[in-house]
Amino acid sequence: MINPLQPIGAALIGITQTAGRISFFAGNAIGNGFLGPFYWRQLWRQMVEIGFYSLPVVGLTAIFTGMVLALQSYTGFSRFEAESAVATIVVLSMVRELGPVLAGLMVAGRVGAAMAAELGTMRVTEQIDALSTLSTDPLRYLVFPRLIAGLVTLPLLVLVANVIGVMGGYLVGVHKLGFGPIEYLNRTFEFLETQDVVSGLAKAAVFGFIIALMGCYHGYHSRGGAQGVGTATTHAVVSASILILTANYFITEAFFSR
Amino acid sequence: MKIRIRGLRKSFGSNHVLQGIDLDVPQGQSVVVIGGSGSGKSVxxxxxxxxxxxxxxxxxxDGEEVVGAxxxxxxxxxxxxxxxxxxxxxxxxxxxxENVxxxxxxxxxxxRPEARERAIQTLAKVGLTPAVADQFPSELSGGMKKRVGLARAICTAPEIIFFDEPTTGLDPIMSDVINDLIRTCVSDLGATALSITHDMGSVRKIADRVAMLYDGAIIWEGPVASIEDSGNPYVEQFIRGHADGPIDVGQKVPAGG
Incomplete structure (x- = not known):
């Protein structure tokens, strides 16, 4: 007879092993990366890829989210005559939560998948082996610049997304809901605190690191040709998305729990 | 001896790919390891x-241990x-x-400027013009990719050059061109070469010595000139490409050859 706890135990062992392997991979990449040489060209390329080329998709997500937030909070708050809180709700929601989380999820889909596909293809076509034979550490050349680029660039991207999201709320608030422009902007900044912005940017930095780590880990270890690369890409996006949502809770608790 | 291998073993689970390989690669010589697909040459x-x-x-x-380094x-x-x-x-x-x-x-x-200059000089050695230098690999034919790969392999003037199935996937004429280039580049550099292939045309062109890998071990080794009268039934079946003989054609290695 099969012990019902056996599959649960096996799953837990599997998760722990994977977490260990990912931690070891990240530790090796960071440790080797700091030893140098440092590949600035690779870092710049990845920063452009993550930051600049993600701007349209993140910007569109942010502006519509800000607009919907203004509409939803207005219709909801009007039930107890608290319409004046719309601007505050929009800015706090964008800066603390929706800016970093939505940007993180969009970038995970766009950049995390691309990283896994690129490294996966390099693995199955022996390009990673070729790097080693050219006396170049693949972790230092491929992985470390991506991790740093994710860590540094996503906060910048989220900062822009926050501004665009607030602007979306402003457009709806002023042109559709009848707020005065000065009144709306005053309300926007009235209750906004430094901690709100800092917590959002800290989340973005962690999410950027997670996206790059998942993309690199799954791509680097892909096996078995085109199908293996496809599987690696799927795993990279799914695992990054789940980890972003999980990390979001713990970072929020660290910043805001009393 | 440039490379000295003794008792080399490698298994993937229950698949024992290399079961005690002994092989010497003398300084300045070109040694080719032959063997069927899946015999463990790439491993x-x-x-x-x-x-x-x-x-x-x-x-x-060169006297330095690779295993466990x-x-x-x-x-x-x-x-x-x-x-x-x-x-x-x-x-x-x-x-x-940049590849080269x-x-x-x-x-x-x-x-970078000096590296680019040397890359263009190396491309010329493998018969490619400077116009190719700024193209991307996706724009090249199979033969041109092999030439660029060869240029990358020799650009740093290495002491030992490895060739993994250098003519696989090329037409007979391009195969001959690549074989000639390998021979020229290796002798110009005074390098030691170790190749693996199952293309006998390539073996006869680039090898000084030949070793045959079968069932996880080197079963015959000698000068290329003596391969035709090796007296080894496995070697004879392999170089003549006969389906019938002592070689078990069902033998495969899943992990990359």
Whole structure:
């Protein structure tokens, strides 16, 4: 007879092993990366890829989210005559939560998948082996610049997304809901605190690191040709998305729990 | 002896690919390891390069042990190596000249203008014009990719060059061109070469000595001139390409050859 706890135990062992392997991979990449040489060209390329080329998709997500937030909070708050809180709700929601989380999820889909596909293809076509034979550490050349680029660039991207999201709320608030422009902007900044912005940017930095780590880990270890690369890409996006949502809770608790 | 291999073993689970390989590669000579598809030739090459860790045995390169060497030690050791991969393994995201000069820039820290100049000179050695330098690998034919891969392998003037199935996937004329280039480049550099292939045309053109890998061991080894009268039934079946003979044609290695 099969012990019902056996599959649960096996799953837990599997998760722990994977977490260990990912931690070891990240530790090796960071440790080797700091030893140098440092590949600035690779870092710049990845920063452009993550930051600049993600701007349209993140910007569109942010502006519509800000607009919907203004509409939803207005219709909801009007039930107890608290319409004046719309601007505050929009800015706090964008800066603390929706800016970093939505940007993180969009970038995970766009950049995390691309990283896994690129490294996966390099693995199955022996390009990673070729790097080693050219006396170049693949972790230092491929992985470390991506991790740093994710860590540094996503906060910048989220900062822009926050501004665009607030602007979306402003457009709806002023042109559709009848707020005065000065009144709306005053309300926007009235209750906004430094901690709100800092917590959002800290989340973005962690999410950027997670996206790059998942993309690199799954791509680097892909096996078995085109199908293996496809599987690696799927795993990279799914695992990054789940980890972003999980990390979001713990970072929020660290910043805001009393 | 440039490379000395003794008792090399490597298994993947229950699949015992290398079962005690003994092989010597003398300084300045071109040794070719032949064997059927899935006989473990690529695994042997990757063990020597330190890309796969052997389970047991010894690989000495210039007297330095590869088996069990640290990553840092292997990185230093690999500065002596050049490698032409079966698929050329060119970096898709870099133009041809950066592929060729990669070893110069990444490992030797050569400045980009000088590296580009040396890449163009090396491309000329393999019969490619400077116009190719700024193209990307996706714009090249199979034969041109092999030439660029060869240029990358010789650009740092390595002491030992490895060739993994250098003519696979090429038409007979292009195969002959690549074989000639390999022979010329290796002799011009005074390098030691170790190749793996199952193309007998290539063997006869580039080998000084030949070793046959079968069932995880070297079953015959000798000068290329003596391969036709080796007296070994496995070698005779292989070089004549007969389906009937002592070689078990069902034998396969799943892990890359």
């Amino acid at each position: 042997l090459l990757k063990c020597i390069l330190g890309l796969i860790e052997a389970d047991a045995g010894s690989i000495l390169v 640290s990553a840092r030690r292997l990185t230093t050791l690999r500065t002596k190596f050049g490698m032409l991969f079966q698929s050329a393994a060119l970096f898709d995201s870099l133009p041809v000249w 000069a990669f070893g110069l820039m990444a490992a030797e820290r050569t400045e």
